[in-house]
Amino acid sequence: MLLADILxxxxxxxxxxxxERIQARVPTYRDADPALLEDxxxxxxxxxxxxxxxxxxxxxxxxxxxxxxxxxxxxxxxRGVPLADFMEAFxxxxxxxxxxxxxxxxxxxxxxxxxxxxxxxxxxxxxxxLESEQLLAAGRDQVRxxxxxxxxxxxxxxxxxxxxxxxxxxxxxDSRCLLVAALPVTAPEDERDLHGAxxxxxxxxxxxxxxxxxxxxxxxxxxRAVGATERPSLADALRRVKGLNIGVSTVQDNLxxxxxxYREASLAAGRVSGGGVLSLADLTPFxxxxxxxxxxxxxLTDPVLAExxxxxxxxxxxxxxTLEAYVAADLNVKATxxxxxVHVNTAHHRLGRIEEKTRxxxxxxxxxxxxxxxxxxx
Numbered sequence: 165m166l167l168a169d170i171l172x173x174x175x176x177x178x179x180x181x182x183x184e185r186i187q188a189r190v191p192t193y194r195d196a197d198p199a200l201l202e203d204x205x206x207x208x209x210x211x212x213x214x215x216x217x218x219x220x221x222x223x224x225x226x227x228x229x230x231x232x233x234x235x236x237x238x239x240x241x242x243r244g245v246p247l248a249d250f251m252e253a254f255x256x257x258x259x260x261x262x263x264x265x266x267x268x269x270x271x272x273x274x275x276x277x278x279x280x281x282x283x284x285x286x287x288x289x290x291x292x293x294l295e296s297e298q299l300l301a302a303g304r305d306q307v308r309x310x311x312x313x314x315x316x317x318x319x320x321x322x323x324x325x326x327x328x329x330x331x332x333x334x335x336x337x338d339s340r341c342l343l344v345a346a347l348p349v350t351a352p353e354d355e356r357d358l359h360g361a362x363x364x365x366x367x368x369x370x371x372x373x374x375x376x377x378x379x380x381x382x383x384x385x386x387x388r389a390v391g392a393t394e395r396p397s398l399a400d401a402l403r404r405v406k407g408l409n410i411g412v413s414t415v416q417d418n419l420x421x422x423x424x425x426y427r428e429a430s431l432a433a434g435r436v437s438g439g440g441v442l443s444l445a446d447l448t449p450f451x452x453x454x455x456x457x458x459x460x461x462x463x464l465t466d467p468v469l470a471e472x473x474x475x476x477x478x479x480x481x482x483x484x485x486t487l488e489a490y491v492a493a494d495l496n497v498k499a500t501x502x503x504x505x506v507h508v509n510t511a512h513h514r515l516g517r518i519e520e521k522t523r524x525x526x527x528x529x530x531x532x533x534x535x536x537x538x539x540x541x542x
Contacts, residue, residue: 168219171264175212178264182208182257189256192249200243207236208257215261305378312378312385315422334373334389338418342396342445344369344386345429346408349439351382358384361408368401384408385429387422390415399443409436412443414452451540461541469538472521483521484539486514491532 171178183205187193193204210232218225240250311326320337321327335341346365352358362384366377369386371394376387390396395415402410411432413425432442444452462470476483486504490511493499501511515526524531 167265168216171212171219171261172216174264175209175216178260179205179208179212182212182260185256185260186253190249190252192245193253203236203239204253207232210236211254211257212261308376308378309380312376312380312387315376315387315419316426318420318423320419329376332374333376333387334371335376335387335419337420340390340392340394340415340417341419341422341425342388342390342398342415343413343422343425343429344384344388344398344402344410345413345426345433346384346386346405346410347382347433349407349409349437358382361405362386364405365402365408365410368405369398371396385426387425395445397443397446399441399446402441402443407439409433409439410441411436412441412445414444450536461537465538465541466534469522469524469535472518473538475521483514483518486511487518487526487532487535487539490515490526491536495527495532 183201186204186208187196187201193201196204214225214229217229237250307323307325307329310323311321311329314320314322314326315335321330330336344365346361348358348361358379362377362379365384366375366386369375369388371388371390373389375389378385388396398412402412411429411434413428413432416422416425428444432444436442473484486500489503490497490500493503497511497515498508500515501508504511518524518535519526522535524535526532
């Protein structure tokens with residue numbers, strides 16, 4: 165009797181042995197549900213039937229005969245089975261096959277045909293699985309992009325898949341959230357190069373749930389849920405992601421605020437150059453109000469103050485730093501000197517020079533506000 169006939173006659177026995185070995189060697193299948201195990205059994209049975217055909221004709225399989233491998237690879241990828249486990253199950257069946265070939269007493273004669281089959285089937289299996297994973301990933305990316313576009317338009321998720329992703333990210337209709345927008349310092353040759361940066365940015369911004377991180381039109385957009393009492397400070401974590409100009413919005417009370425959050429984050433990202441982070445969530449209202457470039461505000465600024473700012477910045481900004489330290493110290497000169505690591509008389513002298521140059525009284529709040537606006541205007 166031909167070896168192929170022997171293997172065919174032992175089909176049920178060998179398929180059962182393969183399933184037992186697969187479950188023993190592959191943790192994913194050890195406690196798998198019956199539907200998944202039945203699909204694996206059918207996959208083994210199709211391999212076994214084809215190897216019998218290959219041995220009978222002593223010729224390798226044709227590509228069309230291995231089309232079932234791609235179907236099973238796609239099913240397994242959708243179930244989240246890792247490629248390593250998929251291939252380990254294939255090797256487990258191969259081990260059972262080789263044991264049977266040796267039992268048949270014609271191992272040497274059948275070795276060439278069986279070896280060719282195993283090589284071709286393994287190559288087909290790994291390639292089909294990777295292709296299935298790439299298609300699934302592309303599909304997930306499309307769902308995430310669609311969800312982001314819905315949110316940016318201020319509309320609820322338009323599909324069940326988008327709704328599922330939103331829930332995974334903790335983005336319910338009344339969820340507090342913020343948005344991160346980032347642009348590469350140097351435009352990449354291929355937008356796909358941004359996907360690694362998007363993953364890193366999402367990880368840096370992440371909270372207790374997953375974040376929605378999407379690459380769109382050459383930019384990275386991350387939407388992050390924020391807890392009811394949470395006031396996240398992301399600037400330090402985001403600075404670790406290099407090569408991006410990053411802007412962070414204020415915290416929004418619900419998803420309806422995402423269009424505003426996007427405008428805020430884009431404004432902030434546009435204020436950064438050479439890499440870095442500008443987080444509106446970390447600013448005071450006064451700092452935000454002076455962030456916008458306004459020709460009207462500049463025209464309303466006293467030319468004396470504008471000249472003071474230009475002149476001091478050209479010299480290194482010592483007086484500006486002294487004024488900012490004075491404000492941070494609640495107008496306490498001694499505390500200002502301590503913060504600047506200078507003698508208190510030095511601090512008094514610098515503040516006097518500011519008053520002299522600007523014709524402002526640093527004991528009057530509104531005079532100080534005028535100075536700070538002149539300093540902060542872009």
